[in-house]
Amino acid sequence: MTALWEAMNGRGKLLLALLILVLLMAPLVASRYLLSVLTLILYFVYVGQAWNLMMGYAGQLSLGHALYVGLGGYVAAILWVHYGIGPWLSIVPAVAIAAAFGAAIGWLAFRFGIEGVYFALLTIAFAEFTRIGFDHLAIAGGAGGLFIPYEEQRIGEWWNLRGNQLFFYYLAFALAAVGVLITALLSRARLGFQWLAIREDEMAARALGIDAFRAKMKAILISSGMTAVGGVFYAFYNNTLFPAQMFDMSRSIELILAPIVGGLGTIFGPVVGAFILTPLGEILIVLTDWLGINLPGVKAVFYGLTLMIIISLVPTGVWPRIARSLDLKKHGR
Amino acid sequence: MTAPLLTVSEVSRRFRGLVAVDRVSFTLAERDVFAVIGPNGAGKTTLFNMIAGVLAPNDGTITFDDHAIEGMTSDAVCRLGIGRTFQIVRPFPTLSVEDNVLVGALLRHSDMAAARRHARDVLATLALHDKRAVQASALTLPDRKRLEVARALATDPKLLLLDEVMAGLVPTETDRMVDILRGINRDLGITILLIEHVMRAVMALAGRVLVLHHGAAIAQGTPEEVVRDPAVIKSYLGAEAAF
Numbered sequence: 001m002t003a004l005w006e007a008m009n010g011r012g013k014l015l016l017a018l019l020i021l022v023l024l025m026a027p028l029v030a031s032r033y034l035l036s037v038l039t040l041i042l043y044f045v046y047v048g049q050a051w052n053l054m055m056g057y058a059g060q061l062s063l064g065h066a067l068y069v070g071l072g073g074y075v076a077a078i079l080w081v082h083y084g085i086g087p088w089l090s091i092v093p094a095v096a097i098a099a100a101f102g103a104a105i106g107w108l109a110f111r112f113g114i115e116g117v118y119f120a121l122l123t124i125a126f127a128e129f130t131r132i133g134f135d136h137l138a139i140a141g142g143a144g145g146l147f148i149p150y151e152e153q154r155i156g157e158w159w160n161l162r163g164n165q166l167f168f169y170y171l172a173f174a175l176a177a178v179g180v181l182i183t184a185l186l187s188r189a190r191l192g193f194q195w196l197a198i199r200e201d202e203m204a205a206r207a208l209g210i211d212a213f214r215a216k217m218k219a220i221l222i223s224s225g226m227t228a229v230g231g232v233f234y235a236f237y238n239n240t241l242f243p244a245q246m247f248d249m250s251r252s253i254e255l256i257l258a259p260i261v262g263g264l265g266t267i268f269g270p271v272v273g274a275f276i277l278t279p280l281g282e283i284l285i286v287l288t289d290w291l292g293i294n295l296p297g298v299k300a301v302f303y304g305l306t307l308m309i310i311i312s313l314v315p316t317g318v319w320p321r322i323a324r325s326l327d328l329k330k331h332g333r
Numbered sequence: 334m335t336a337p338l339l340t341v342s343e344v345s346r347r348f349r350g351l352v353a354v355d356r357v358s359f360t361l362a363e364r365d366v367f368a369v370i371g372p373n374g375a376g377k378t379t380l381f382n383m384i385a386g387v388l389a390p391n392d393g394t395i396t397f398d399d400h401a402i403e404g405m406t407s408d409a410v411c412r413l414g415i416g417r418t419f420q421i422v423r424p425f426p427t428l429s430v431e432d433n434v435l436v437g438a439l440l441r442h443s444d445m446a447a448a449r450r451h452a453r454d455v456l457a458t459l460a461l462h463d464k465r466a467v468q469a470s471a472l473t474l475p476d477r478k479r480l481e482v483a484r485a486l487a488t489d490p491k492l493l494l495l496d497e498v499m500a501g502l503v504p505t506e507t508d509r510m511v512d513i514l515r516g517i518n519r520d521l522g523i524t525i526l527l528i529e530h531v532m533r534a535v536m537a538l539a540g541r542v543l544v545l546h547h548g549a550a551i552a553q554g555t556p557e558e559v560v561r562d563p564a565v566i567k568s569y570l571g572a573e574a575a576f
Contacts, residue, residue, distance in 0.1 A: 190439045190448075197436045200425035207385065207419070209411035209440040209488055 012328035023173055027166055035169050039237070041278040042172035043230065048258040048270030049179035050226035055256070056265035057192060058219035059199025061116065063252050064105075064123030067130055068098040068224040070246035072231025077146050077241055078139055080160075087161040087232055094232050095225040101126065102224030103217065110216045124249060131247035145242040148235065161236040168237050175233060176271070182226065184267050195219060199265070227255075261310055263317020272319040280306060336399070338363045338524050339384070339492060344393030344403070345548075346379050353379040355548040356393065361492070366518050366525045368535045368556075371545035372569050377528045378420065380545065381496055384526070385417045386410035398491060412440065416490030418481040420497045420528075426470035430461055433469050433480055437487030452487055459483040459513060475506045479513070486517065493517070495527040499534045511537045532560075544569060 008016065026038060047069065054060050075097050076090040105126050109119045135143040154162040161171075186192045194215040197205035206212050235241055245251070262273025284299045284306075314321045323329055337360040346354045354376040361367050369377050382388040384395055386407035395403040402410055411417070416437075425433050434452040442448035456462045459479045464472065472480060478498050485493060495514070499507050511534050517523050518538075529535045535542060535556060542559045544552040546568045552559050559565055 188445065190443060190445070193432065193436050193439055196428060196432070197425055200427060201423045203387075203407075204419065204423040204425065204484075205436070206406070206408040207411060207417050208437045208484060209408050210436075211408050 008328060011326065012323075015326075015328065020177075027169060032165055035165050037278060037282055039165070039169045039172045041274045042169075042176040043233065043237075044255065044258050044274040044278055045176035045271050046172070046179040046233075047227055047230040047255045048262075048274055049176075049183050050223050050230065051256050052259040052264065052266075052270050053183060053186060053195075053226070054219050054223040056259055056263075056269070057187065057199065058195035058216055060216060060219060061120045062123040062220075062223070063120045063249070063256070064125075064127035065223075065227055065255055066247050066249070066251035067101060067123070067127035068227035069231035069234060069251065069255070070127075070130065070134070070241075070243070071098040071101060072228030073235030073241055073246055074134065074140050074146065074231075075228075076232040077148055077235045080236075081146060081148060082139065086159060087236055088159060091229055091232055094228045098228030098231070099221050099225040101130070102220040106217050106220035110213050124252070127247050127249070127252060131243045134243035134247065140241075140243070143243060145240060147241075148239040150239060161232075168233075171233065172237075175230065179226070180267060180271065182222075183270075186222075187267060191215065191218060196265070257307070261307065261318060263319035266317065266319050268323070269317050269319040272322065273317070276310070276318065277307075337361060338365075338398060339526070340394075340396040341380075341384070342394045342396070344380070344383060344390045344395060346376075346383060346388060346390050352548050354383070354390075354545075357543075357545070357548075357550045358393075359543050359550070359553060361524055361526060363491075363524055364518065364522055366514075366527070366538050366540050368539035368542045369526070369528045369545060370530070370532075370535060370542060370559075370569065374547075375545040375569075376548040377545055378496065379548075381417075381494060381526075381528055384410075385415065385494055411488055411490075414489070414491035415494060416485030416488045416492070417494040418478075418485050418496055418498055420500065422474075422477045422481045424469035424472070424477055424480055424484075426468070428469055429465065430467050430469055430472065430480060431456065431465035434461075434483045434487045437484040440488045455483050455487045458486065458517065460509075474501055475503075475509075478502065478510065482510075482513070482517075486521075486523075490523060492524045492526060495525060495529075497528055497530060499529055499531040502531075504533070507531055507534055510534070514538060536560075 027035060030038065051062065051065050054062055072094040075094040076087045079085040079090040080087060105123060108114065109122055114122055134140050140146050154160060155164060158167060194210045197208065197210055198212050198215055202212050258273030258277055259270040261277060262271065263269030281303060284302050288294065288298055310318065339361040342358050343356045344354060345352065345356050357380060369380065371377050379388065383390045383403065386405045386409065389404035394401060397413060397415060400413055402413065425436065431452055434455055435448055438448040438452040442451055453462065456465050459482055461476065461479055461483055464476060469480060482498060499510055502510060514525060515538060518525050539556055541554065542556050543550055544559055544565050551568060552562045552565045
């Protein structure tokens with residue numbers, strides 16, 4: 001926290017304080033719809049941070065992070081629906097199971113030298129076979145899905161993650177804040193520098209005494225565990241879980257876009273990215289409706305085009321560019 | 334005399350029938366500066382990589398500071414106290430010069446402030462202090478060569494393995510590097526093993542020299558002895574030594 005604060009100059013601090021203030025006060029003026037968009041943004045900030053630790057810092061390309069969202073969400077939902085165990089408590093098994101899957105992937109890949117695109121393929125494969133497994137898992141409702149019942153009388157039971165939009169908004173805000181803090185802390189810690197070294201040149205990192213296997217295992221354990229917490233939130237916010245929806249490849253892609261667009265391996269990249277992309281998706285819905293072009297896939301085409309434009313204009317991410325042009329960082333550290 | 338710091342004993346490495354290093358033995362005492370020379374393809378880098386934990390020898394033993402290190406991983410070797418540089422420099426390109434060195438310093442300093450102080454001390458030793466905020470990819474080759482040494486030195490090694498750190502340097506830069514390395518050896522008491530083509534640097538630095546040819550050690554001795562050795566002149570120095 002202090003390290004994050006100290007790395008910024010006065011202007012940076014002011015802007016961050018302002019952002020926090022605006023987000024805290026937003027419910028006073030925001031409509032229910034706007035609040036739901038902001039909730040989604042903050043959720044993507046959080047899972048984006050989790051993925052950013054792995055790719056942006058440790059340099060390990062996972063294209064299967066939906067696996068951890070899905071596992072986290074399903075574990076908590078199953079425990080609640082079938083056993084009445086509250087989600088705060090189920091965070092523990094949810095994180096443990098997702099991290100166990102992460103550990104299995106990491107062990108296989110890092111022990112046997114599966115790197116780069118092959119590592120990415122392995123992460124996709126795990127997400128896919130888990131999806132197929134859940135299609136046939138009776139306790140999870142199979143392909144027919146699992147539903148967390150909406151009970152009017154439970155609204156307000158924050159200890160059971162039952163609440164209205166306002167409740168979930170602040171919960172998402174807290175998640176996003178924790179995600180940013182974890183990234184800020186790790187990026188200034190020894191582990192963060194070990195990750196950067198591995199990302200840049202693993203052989204050189206090892207020549208400096210870094211146990212690359214251990215450091216990469218830590219990355220995937222932390223990232224998968226963090227993502228699973230996001231999954232618990234997602235399940236109780238949406239109340240419906242389908243394997244085809246939770247574990248789908250497109251969900252994995254969706255959660256990596258914000259850090260890529262915002263800036264990999266930066267603390268605020270995933271924040272900036274989520275604030276660009278989620279509203280963009282919403283604007284495109286409104287825009288295509290307004291223009292009356294409701295052809296299937298037309299939103300995806302516009303979304304893709306916009307992404308291409310952003311990435312070709314700022315290949316290293318929007319945030320580093322903003323930070324430089326607005327001069328938000330301290331110099332000569 | 335105390336026990337040697339590094340003992341390489343009857344070490345061999347074969348690549349599909351080709352014997353890259355053939356039963357090579359030598360020892361280094363603490364504070365030695367020892368050079369391995371030889372023509373291209375003589376097996377210098379293979380020998381170096383076996384000490385650094387990149388390759389395992391097929392036969393023979395390597396003992397460092399009373400530990401058998403042959404076949405150990407490169408990170409474990411580094412943790413025991415062997416720092417190395419790469420012949421083709423491998424800086425962490427998007428990190429600053431200081432952060433490059435900090436990664437090395439973090440091996441023995443878990444406190445971030447202490448690690449940063451140590452990194453800055455090392456940067457001063459390598460005359461890179463003024464460039465500490467520069468991104469490593471923006472450095473010139475001589476600076477990169479010194480960054481390579483700085484990073485290895487930041488891990489507080491007992492033994493520093495230098496793989497052609499003079500290659501590609503102009504004579505003035507070579508002399509500068511020689512001075513720096515001499516200081517590291519004399520003032521910090523660090524033992525140095527260097528692979529080197531630049532004879533000017535070898536003559537100036539090394540107390541003893543090992544000559545490799547086709548994987549075998551053909552001569553060993555002081556630089557003056559080695560350059561007069563007929564076998565060495567024939568196989569390696571050739572016309573260069575005729576002056």
